Amino acid sequence: MNLTELNRIATAMVAPGKGILAADESSGTIKKRFDAIGVESTEGNRRDYREMLFRSREAMSQYISGVILYDETIWQDAKDGTPLVKLIEQSGAIPGIKVDEGTQALPMCPGELVTVGLDKLAERLKKYYERGARFAKWRAVIDIGSGIPSMTAIGVNAHALARYAALCQAAQIVPIVEPEVLMDGDHDIDRCYEVTTRVLNKTFQELRVQRVALEGMVLKPNMAISGKKCAKQAPVEEVAEKTIRLLKACVPAAVPGIAFLSGGQSDEEATAHLNAMHKLGPLPWGLTFSYGRALQAAPQKAWSGKAENVAAGQSAFSHRARMNGLASKGEWQSSLEKKAA
Numbered sequence: 225m226n227l228t229e230l231n232r233i234a235t236a237m238v239a240p241g242k243g244i245l246a247a248d249e250s251s252g253t254i255k256k257r258f259d260a261i262g263v264e265s266t267e268g269n270r271r272d273y274r275e276m277l278f279r280s281r282e283a284m285s286q287y288i289s290g291v292i293l294y295d296e297t298i299w300q301d302a303k304d305g306t307p308l309v310k311l312i313e314q315s316g317a318i319p320g321i322k323v324d325e326g327t328q329a330l331p332m333c334p335g336e337l338v339t340v341g342l343d344k345l346a347e348r349l350k351k352y353y354e355r356g357a358r359f360a361k362w363r364a365v366i367d368i369g370s371g372i373p374s375m376t377a378i379g380v381n382a383h384a385l386a387r388y389a390a391l392c393q394a395a396q397i398v399p400i401v402e403p404e405v406l407m408d409g410d411h412d413i414d415r416c417y418e419v420t421t422r423v424l425n426k427t428f429q430e431l432r433v434q435r436v437a438l439e440g441m442v443l444k445p446n447m448a449i450s451g452k453k454c455a456k457q458a459p460v461e462e463v464a465e466k467t468i469r470l471l472k473a474c475v476p477a478a479v480p481g482i483a484f485l486s487g488g489q490s491d492e493e494a495t496a497h498l499n500a501m502h503k504l505g506p507l508p509w510g511l512t513f514s515y516g517r518a519l520q521a522a523p524q525k526a527w528s529g530k531a532e533n534v535a536a537g538q539s540a541f542s543h544r545a546r547m548n549g550l551a552s553k554g555e556w557q558s559s560l561e562k563k564a565a
């Protein structure tokens with residue numbers, strides 16, 4: 225393992241002004257997104273859509289540091305025959321790959337999930353590296369509800385995240401470690417804070433036990449935020465203050481960077497929260513975005529599967545990427561959104 229190189233890539237992934245595009249929707253998830261815009265989820269349409277994003281010159285060259293791909297996408301070529309991975313590299317961004325194989329019910333723990341995909345992971349990583357991937361992603365899903373999460377679910381998911389991370393580093397690939405505490409319930413921000421603290425503490429404990437080099441990884445957490453169905457929604461400043469307090473308590477400064485998931489926040493909320501956190505600096509790690517929905521909802525709608533809408537889709541993507549790029553430096557203002565509307 226060349227830790228200097230892993231650290232160089234991890235640091236580039238969270239460079240100020242840039243963040244990560246999570247375009248790693250599995251076939252089921254991208255179908256849901258396409259259903260919402262009335263587009264059939266064929267291999268060709270998935271390719272065309274992602275090609276549109278990766279050819280968005282302004283977004284990709286100025287605001288996107290890396291792209292997380294799904295297995296199908298990493299092997300696909302653009303319409304002109306150029307591998308999609310090459311389009312990403314040519315823009316200056318780093319290609320990455322989602323390597324988990326989704327979740328399964330966790331036995332003995334009703335309502336809880338464990339992420340799978342460790343079997344043959346070492347072989348798969350080797351092939352992904354040869355294809356150009358320089359980082360990977362594995363997402364654990366922790367739900368908050370009555371009596372959950374259990375320490376069992378937190379423990380097995382942390383163990384799997386650390387196993388994955390160690391395998392990645394041995395394959396010279398930077399692991400994005402994503403333990404997502406879902407914001408789906410009616411819990412308040414303090415319950416999210418408490419559960420996320422337990423999840424991150426356990427995750428870092430496992431990373432240490434399994435000898436993962438913290439300097440060669442990126443953390444992709446949720447923010448401390450109210451559940452979507454909670455009657456009292458915490459304001460932006462409270463989300464920012466509690467998230468930073470929580471991360472400072474749980475994430476060692478040796479970690480080069482933290483890149484948030486958006487988790488179902490609206491586009492503008494996800495941007496405003498990141499921006500407000502930067503007002504609380506200086507921070508011990510790079511802090512940016514690794515958004516899926518909060519970067520793609522607007523371009524998906526603008527594109528709607530029509531070739532004549534490619535420019536509109538790219539402009540919607542570039543706008544969101546620019547807004548989040550500014551937020552990653554604490555330079556975003558809501559008036560910039562209005563001007564663009």
Ligand code: 5MM
Nearest residue numbers: 246248249250253485486487515516517
């Ligand atoms: C883009 O969505 C990713 C893949 O989800 P599935 O495996 O369910 O298809 C997801 O892991 C994503 O990378 C993160 O959750 C961040 O995305 P959001 O939309 O929460 O910002």
